[in-house]
Amino acid sequence: MNKITCIEDLRKVAKFKVPKMFYDYMDSGSFTEGTYRANTTDFDKLKFIQKVARDLSNRSIKGKLLGTEYAMPLALAPTGLTGMQRADGEILAAKAAEQFGVPFTLSTMSVCSIEDIVEHTTQPFWFQLYVMKDRDFMRRLIGRAKDAGCSALVLTLDLQVMGQRHKDIKNGLSTPPKPTLLNILDLARRPEWCWHMSKTKRRSFGNIVGHVTGVADMTSLASWTADQFDPQLNWNDIAWIKEAWDGPLILKGIMSPDDAVEAYKHGGDAIVVSNHGGRQLDGAPSSISALEPIIEALAQHNSNMEVYMDGGITQGQDILRAKALGADGVMIGRAFLYGLAAFGQAGVEKALKLLANELDVTMAFCGHTNLNDVDKSILLNPDTLKY
Numbered sequence: 001m002n003k004i005t006c007i008e009d010l011r012k013v014a015k016f017k018v019p020k021m022f023y024d025y026m027d028s029g030s031f032t033e034g035t036y037r038a039n040t041t042d043f044d045k046l047k048f049i050q051k052v053a054r055d056l057s058n059r060s061i062k063g064k065l066l067g068t069e070y071a072m073p074l075a076l077a078p079t080g081l082t083g084m085q086r087a088d089g090e091i092l093a094a095k096a097a098e099q100f101g102v103p104f105t106l107s108t109m110s111v112c113s114i115e116d117i118v119e120h121t122t123q124p125f126w127f128q129l130y131v132m133k134d135r136d137f138m139r140r141l142i143g144r145a146k147d148a149g150c151s152a153l154v155l156t157l158d159l160q161v162m163g164q165r166h167k168d169i170k171n172g173l174s175t176p177p178k179p180t181l182l183n184i185l186d187l188a189r190r191p192e193w194c195w196h197m198s199k200t201k202r203r204s205f206g207n208i209v210g211h212v213t214g215v216a217d218m219t220s221l222a223s224w225t226a227d228q229f230d231p232q233l234n235w236n237d238i239a240w241i242k243e244a245w246d247g248p249l250i251l252k253g254i255m256s257p258d259d260a261v262e263a264y265k266h267g268g269d270a271i272v273v274s275n276h277g278g279r280q281l282d283g284a285p286s287s288i289s290a291l292e293p294i295i296e297a298l299a300q301h302n303s304n305m306e307v308y309m310d311g312g313i314t315q316g317q318d319i320l321r322a323k324a325l326g327a328d329g330v331m332i333g334r335a336f337l338y339g340l341a342a343f344g345q346a347g348v349e350k351a352l353k354l355l356a357n358e359l360d361v362t363m364a365f366c367g368h369t370n371l372n373d374v375d376k377s378i379l380l381n382p383d384t385l386k387y
Helices: 006-018 020-026 035-044 087-098 113-119 135-147 166-171 180-189 191-198 218-226 237-245 257-265 286-298 316-324 334-343 345-365
Strands: 063-065 068-070 074-076 125-128 152-156 249-254 270-273 306-310 329-332
Touching: 006 020, 006 334, 006 345, 020 166, 020 334, 035 286, 035 316, 068 329, 074 270, 074 286, 087 334, 125 135, 135 237, 135 345, 152 237, 166 306, 180 249, 180 270, 237 249, 249 257, 257 270, 257 286, 286 306, 286 316, 306 334, 316 329, 316 345, 329 334, 334 345
Parallel strands: 074 329, 125 152, 152 249, 249 270, 270 306, 306 329
Antiparallel strands: 063 068
16 A cells, blocks of 8 residues: 555556456446546646745645535545445445545445445435436435435436446446356456455445335346436426425536526535536536636626536646636545545545645645635646637
8 A cells, every 4th residue: 555656556456456347337438438538638738837935834725615624625426336346335435535534425326325324424424316207216315315414415417318338338237247257257356356245235226225116136126227317307306306405405417607507596505517427428528628617607697606526536636726727626436436446445545645645735836835725827728628
C-alpha cells in the first residue's frame, strides 16, 4: 500500500484482482466509449497558473455540501454492483467515507441494502433513487431511506433507457457470475476476490430482493428489473418524489443549461452535472465541459441551487479545476471503486487521501490556502472547454 501513489496505481491492482465482468462493468462506457474517455482527457486541457512567494501556511480544503462541512467538498457517487467489486463493498466504502469525513451515496442497485449500511455506520449517508414503474416500491424505498436517517436523496434522471455497454454484453454480466467455463477459469485467477465473497451472504440486490412481491431470487430479479426503468419519467414526477421524501433533493444527470433551469424550477436543492460516467449517451460532451454553461444559465435565474459534477475525476487536480469553474463540489465513482476493489476499506481511504493531498498541493502551487477562495483566475485557459 505504501507504494501506491495515485489512483492509476489502484486501478491496476483492481484490474488484477477483480473478475473481468465486474472490472469491465466498473471501467467502461457505452458504444465507442468516446464520452467516457473525454471525461478524463478534457480535464487535462485546463492548465494552471503557478504563483510563488505566497504564505502557504494554514491551508484548508474543507467545503460544505447542503450546509454540512466535510473534509473536502466531495461525495462518493452512487455506483451499482459495488458489492461485486469487493464483498460487502457498499459497507466498506461507507465506512471509509465516514472515517475520512465525506458523504457516501448508496445506489438503489446496490448489493448491500439500506439497512446494512445503517447497521455498520454511525453518520447519515445519501441515498440514490431510480424512477421505476412500480411507484409503490419507490414510495416504500423512499420511506426506508427516511427511516435510515439518510440526509439527502439523489434522484438519477438519465436512466430512462439503458445505454448499450458492449463489454457487459460480451461478458454476460450477471450477479453473481453464471458458472460458465470461461467464468470459472476467470474466477480461478482471482482467489482473493473469491475468498472474500465466500465469507458474505450479500450477493444480490439487497434493496430489491425480498422487498418486491414475486422477487425472491436472481432469476425473478432479472425479469423484474429489465422492465422497471420508466421511460415515461418527466419533470412532473419531481413533485410527488419531493413530497414523499421531504428532505434535500439532488437531481443527477444534468448536462444542458435548459435542464439545469428546469431542475431549479422544480425545486432541486442541488444538481449533479453528469453523463453517467460516459455509460449512457456516447457522443455527449464531457461533464467538465458542460459545467460552466450550466452555472452561467443558473446565475441568470438567481438560483441558489448547489452545483456538483462527476465524471473523469482521477486526481485532486481535477477537483481543483471543477471548483475553479464554479462547482460547489464533486462526486467520484471509479476513483473510489478502484481502491475498494484493490484493498477494500483501506483502499477507499487511500484513494481519498491521495485526492486530498493532490488537491491541497496543487491549490498551494496556485497561490491559495483556502479552497473556497479559488476561482477561474487560477486557470490559464478557463474558456477552453465551453461548447
